[in-house]
Amino acid sequence: MFIRFGYDITVACAQPTHFVSRMALRPERRGDLVQDEVIELSEGIQAHPFLDGFGNHCLRFTAPVGETRIKATGLVRDSGKPDDVAPGAGETPFEQLPDDVLPFLLPSRYCESDSLMNIAWEMFGHLPRGWARVQAVCDHVHGRIKFDYQKASATRTAQGALSDGYGVCRDYAHTAIALCRALSIPARYVNGYLGDIGVPYAGAMDFSAWFEVWLDGRWYAFDARHNVPRIGRVNIAVGRDAADVAMLHSFGRHDLPIFTVVCEEEEADSVA
Structure with missing residues (x-):
């Protein structure tokens, strides 16, 4: 199948x-491109591409006074x-973990795994190590947090989400990540596209967040919000939590008069 993805964002x-x-x-997804990913900024704006410490493709640019389109x-x-x-x-023994996986065992800005360690072991420590334990974490987070887009917060942490009992996709991911790390299971945050492919239409698109866990020598995707396997995840950025992978990080105030995201299946006969 083919997935058309993209966005149209204006910052003021x-x-x-x-x-x-x-x-x-x-x-890891660029090899799947059938048509090149084309990124455009308003005329006259110069952008500098670079890779961050997690291997994410980034652009840095300066927006002038007024509106800038990306x-x-x-x-x-x-x-x-x-x-x-x-x-x-199964879970990989600590001594066998690759060096670049170790940071995903540590507490981070939104994932206070150190503070949640006792709770995590009391709730999940008796369960079989590996997939079953991670799935139990997802089941718990899915049942504990109610999705409420109107109550999104840029400062809510994993502990905050557990206390509030509501949140958005990033809160589900942060909470599950923190609990996994507290259990010494490497977990990382993922931003990306996730369209309504194979499920009922859920409304206007936005970027999505889920998490990945290192089991048996590879990363597996988990999603505590939906808590069912989904079709068509397209990874954009990974990091310790949302602080590492902000889709559009500004160093100053701005407004978002336009924010449109596209991720949908495209018919094969329309692909040149």
Whole structure:
């Protein structure tokens, strides 16, 4: 199958404002591109591309006073299969973890795994190590937090989400990540596209957040919000939590008069 993805975003600034965007596909998905990902900024704005410490493709640019448009479009080939499910996948012993996986065991800005350690072990420490334990974490978070887009908060942490009992996709991810790390299971935050493919239409698109866990020598996708395997995830950025992978990080105030995201299946006969 083919997935059309992209965005059309306008930022309005009262003064020249610096930005770093992380809205390009992750390196591991770029080999699936059928049509190149094309990113455009308003005429005259120069952007500098770079890779951050997590291997995410970034752009840094300065938006002038007024409105600046940043848009992108692309087409990827996808298997059309739901997320991999591997009930037999086990936890990797600490001494066998790759060096670049170790940071995903540590507490971070939104994932206070140190504060949640006692709770995590009391609730999940008796369960079989590996996939079953991670799924139990997802089940708990899915049942504990109610999705409420109107109550999104840029400062809510995992502990805050558990206390509030509501949140958005990033809160589900942060909470599950914190609990997994508290159990010494490496977990990382993922931003990306997730369209309503294979499920009922849920309304206007936005970027989505989920998480990945290191089991048996590889990363597996988990999603505590939906808590069912989904079709067509397209990874954009990974990090310890949302602080590492802000889609559009501004160093100054701005407004968002336009914010449109696209992620939908495209018919094969329309692909040139």
